[in-house]
Amino acid sequence: MLSEHANKLCHQRGQSLVEAVVVLPIMLLFALLLAQVLYLWWAQQTLFVASQYAARVGAINHGKKRPMRVTLAATMASLTPKDKDIESWQNILKSVAAQQLHGLQFSEIDIVQPTEAMVNQFKERRYNNESQNWIEEIPVDHYWARRQSAENEEAYVSATTLKIEVTWCIELKIPIADKVLAALAPKVSRCQLAQQITGSPFWPLTATAEHRMLSGYR
Secondary structure, eight states, X not given: OHHHHHHHHHHHHHHHHHHHHHHHHHHHHHHHHHHHHHHHHHHHHHHHHHHHHHHHHHHTTTTOHHHHHHHHHHHHGGGSOOOTTSOHHHHHHHHHHHHHHHHHHHEEEEEEXXXXXXXXXXXXXXXXXXXXXEEEEBOOTTHHHHHHHXXXXXXXXXXXXXXXXXXXXXXXXXXXXXXXXXXXXXXXXXXXXXXXXXXXOEEEEEEEEEEEOSSOBO
């Protein structure tokens, strides 16, 4: 009886060990994947907000990409870990600088609207007092008067609405989970280039935003 009981206990312990060997790696993988996915979700929400800010900045700067890139990177700086050993303003500058560099290499802002056809349809030649030269732009001064007098009001509204699409390649940093998600990541050329340059896997985040132009689109 004692021998049978001892054999049964050994069998149960052996079975428990086998189950632990099988289950624990799965649980670990799940935990790592969950942590990485939660970080991607947070980064995606940040990108949504950053894209809205960038679109507004573009709307007041003639649709120029440079001011939009600066604003985008400054907002995405909240994703950069902060160093507790330095002053807060230095933290901010450090984070913004890091994201500026990252944005120049591994992000893209595409202007979806106005299209080239819209520009050709509504552009006007006018003298720019600031630069002291002649320019062509889609005018937005006297907006409501121009809108009501336009041959195609809907087309004018579209032409004076800046719409952008932002792609931001974010590095996958959590071990094991990075390899799994890298295999599932959508193929985006800029993010693939980022992986080739750094040797680290990246996930492409995308967001769109729009804002009515508050300065003439050039």
